Amino acid sequence: MDYQSLLEEVAAHVAPQIGQGEPAQYIPALASVDPRRFGIALADVDGTVTGVGDWEVPFSVQSISKAFSLALVLEQDGERIWRRVGREPSGNPFNSLVQLEYENGIPRNPFINAGALVVTDRLQTLTGDASTTMLEFLRAESGNPDVAFDQVVAASEAEHGDRNAALAHFMASYGNLDNPVPTVLEHYFWQCSIEMSCRDLALAGGFLARHGLRADGSRLLSPRQAKRINAVMLTCGTYDAAGDFAYRVGLPGKSGVGGGIVAVIPGRCTLCVWSPGLDARGNSVAGLAALDHFTTLTGWSVF
Ligand code: GLN
Numbered sequence: 030m031d032y033q034s035l036l037e038e039v040a041a042h043v044a045p046q047i048g049q050g051e052p053a054q055y056i057p058a059l060a061s062v063d064p065r066r067f068g069i070a071l072a073d074v075d076g077t078v079t080g081v082g083d084w085e086v087p088f089s090v091q092s093i094s095k096a097f098s099l100a101l102v103l104e105q106d107g108e109r110i111w112r113r114v115g116r117e118p119s120g121n122p123f124n125s126l127v128q129l130e131y132e133n134g135i136p137r138n139p140f141i142n143a144g145a146l147v148v149t150d151r152l153q154t155l156t157g158d159a160s161t162t163m164l165e166f167l168r169a170e171s172g173n174p175d176v177a178f179d180q181v182v183a184a185s186e187a188e189h190g191d192r193n194a195a196l197a198h199f200m201a202s203y204g205n206l207d208n209p210v211p212t213v214l215e216h217y218f219w220q221c222s223i224e225m226s227c228r229d230l231a232l233a234g235g236f237l238a239r240h241g242l243r244a245d246g247s248r249l250l251s252p253r254q255a256k257r258i259n260a261v262m263l264t265c266g267t268y269d270a271a272g273d274f275a276y277r278v279g280l281p282g283k284s285g286v287g288g289g290i291v292a293v294i295p296g297r298c299t300l301c302v303w304s305p306g307l308d309a310r311g312n313s314v315a316g317l318a319a320l321d322h323f324t325t326l327t328g329w330s331v332f
Contacts, residue, residue, distance in 0.1 A: 050306030050314035058185035072231035087224040091285030134203025160219035171229035183222035230301040279330025
């Protein structure tokens, strides 16, 4: 398979959509990113990576980090986390508060903000430094020692973080956080601020396509755990657009408001696409279109 030509064809097809939508406005440091950026990368299960466009330009991973924090907690703590967070689609925006009250402070799934805060809390308890643990993992899997936090983005998010603070305090009131709210928020904002390129992220998500094996061949997760993360990505990874994502793309996917989306073709490869213009649900417009066209061209969806 000539991945280079395939990705070039995808990029050409979505060119009219690049620049559509708007970069995330609620985190001021993200609002100024050029919406005309577009990159896509494909990492084969053997670690060969191909890309086109801005595929080597770092961007803010934001909620894509939620897939990695879940993986690290499952690795270290097994299935215990499911007592504190569900795995059902929420059908609500990623930062919604409404379901928490009638579900006693248990978030619907680990990929909405409330759920990710619980996972970060657990990772903090397990490791003593949740965000650095994730950074080191991402450096190792991507093979890029320059992967780093973006202090400006982390500070910008903390300054405008009332919604996440509200979610965290509300869950703390139900006893669903073990660490102090400011600690959980700090690590959550740091993990969201990590900057990576499509190349880095496609490689770092390789364990999801390799049924749990890390880049160096060692085991991170059992095949069953990897399957489960992919399943939750498929049903919850793009929030209240997960149904549409399954309909159009047909792959496990995790998006972030930095405009990135990681998608997994189990057993074959991991894709990462980036374009900062977002739709109303916080997913990249051109990124969705690119993955839609990719699976249409190749027939490689899980369906
Ligand atoms: N850091 C962002 C937030 O908490 C992540 C949201 C996202 O990428 N969907 O609001």
